[in-house]
Amino acid sequence: MSIYNINFETMPREGIEAIQLKRLQATIERIYVTVPFYKKVFDTAGIKPADIKSLEDLQRLPFTTKLDLRDNYPYDMFAVPMENIVRIHASSGTTGKPTVVGYTKRDLDTWAELMARSFAAAGATSGDIIHNAFGYGLFTGGLGVHYGAEKLGASVIPVSGGNTKRQITIMQDFKPTILTGTPSYILHLAEVADEMGVDFKDLHFKSGIFGAEPWSENMRAELEEKLHLKAMDIYGLSEVIGPGVSIECYEEQKGLHVFEDHFIVEIIDPESGEVLPYGETGELVFTSITKEAFPIIRYRTKDITRLNPEPCTCGRTHIRMNKPSGRTDDMLIIRGVNVFPSQIESVLMETKQIHPHYQLVVDRINNLDTLTVKVEIDEALFSDEIKTLQTMEQKISNDIKEYLGVSAKVMFVEPKTITRSEGKAVRVIDNRKF
């Protein structure tokens, strides 16, 4: 398999670290004067840009959290004037407001390169046809993958999510060779293909790049068997850049190579914030070192994993992260959409001006994630008329779809039936097996 940027992706460790330090210093110097938030937190920590003399000094800088991004909503974390921003994306915040990120022309170039590298790592070349089933829109998945495919010189089919039967017809007729999307949607696609009597054996896929939600080795086995392709995990989040922060290689499929010439990765103890040595499990933290519009310092992803610095047989020297094994917060990823229980709570409160007990139940039925929101009925919600109750369930469901972009079945339940643990309601029951 070929490596897209052989100079950077196979650079010896010392070389990578030298580049990282130089780029980190330049980033810190720049944001200290362009982003008031960073000046303030660096000043509070008593650190001047000139104090960053080695990569270890990064550990002296404070973390950035999703809360910081919300406090600076929408544009206050941008490090360039608006006239230099050419693209805006957004993802779910923990409450009503989304997390907003911006890109300059050069940022989009960087991102496209990282995605082109990811495609190459997954075995794609300019001769491939890429069926991109990631959603296009504010979500970074669709467009991120799209520009990377074009950068590589491959042919991209911007099919986006949904319209499953039409997608299968396109697969039969357009003969795509690389498939991209969220693993749960792709499994659903496989099921629909089966119902239509279409066997993936007769299609032309050689690899798939799947991500935007956690998936397991069991799912890999299932995807590879049903789809007759090699399944690679891709990782990314809009706060860092989008998809293309790290990817598995075709050769090993064992750990995701982090593009270290653009990001510095750390694993920390989520409780103490201490940096942990390689191999230990903790929270993943990213620092961007080439981004112009939206540089991010020590961003706490809340994803749990560990790092492996061993060189890989594929030739890449970049450090590998394991597939994330969980989260430190209560964020759910449902069909690629980030959902926080607190967002559902906001919708419920806006709907009825009340503070009901509720619980999110997530299942995977026929490979599709389903969300049920159970709401304990109280006297304010109750009516002796069935149609009033059903109209209310429907209204809450519509509001959730509108605000969060995820379909949910709302179900009224009797009071005190939602499981409580030490007096606190259990907000989430996730029955999916990853």
Added chain:
Amino acid sequence: MCAEQISIFIENKEGRLAEVTAILRDADVNIRALSLADTTDFGVLRLIVNNNDRAEKALKKEGFTVGITQVLAVEVKDEPGGLNDILDPLSENEVNVEYMYAFANPQCKNAIMIFRFDDHDKALKILAEKKIKVISKQEICNL
């Protein structure tokens, strides 16, 4: 003047109805009439009982969500057209029935219909004009 109905939210689960009626039994409440409206996930049990306060208290104590609704109890003659005597003047005046159920008056052959109308006050006025007897809460308790 009007009758009072107790409504209870119950999930569509085995044995749930029996639990509700057991609570009423233990509170020494007699059920005069009931109707159960259901969906796939839940139902609303509507009851006419001999002692609303005691029933409400007992059910709330057991954690049920209980509503009290004003309904109209009307005696219907046990003969062909008995129900139409009541419904016709109402439909002429565009009063709509949300739901209804019935029980036999133990004191005579007639039935007692429980009505929930979309416009309670208007229904009451029309029935009064037509001199149709509306049974009071007290009368129902004393049946």
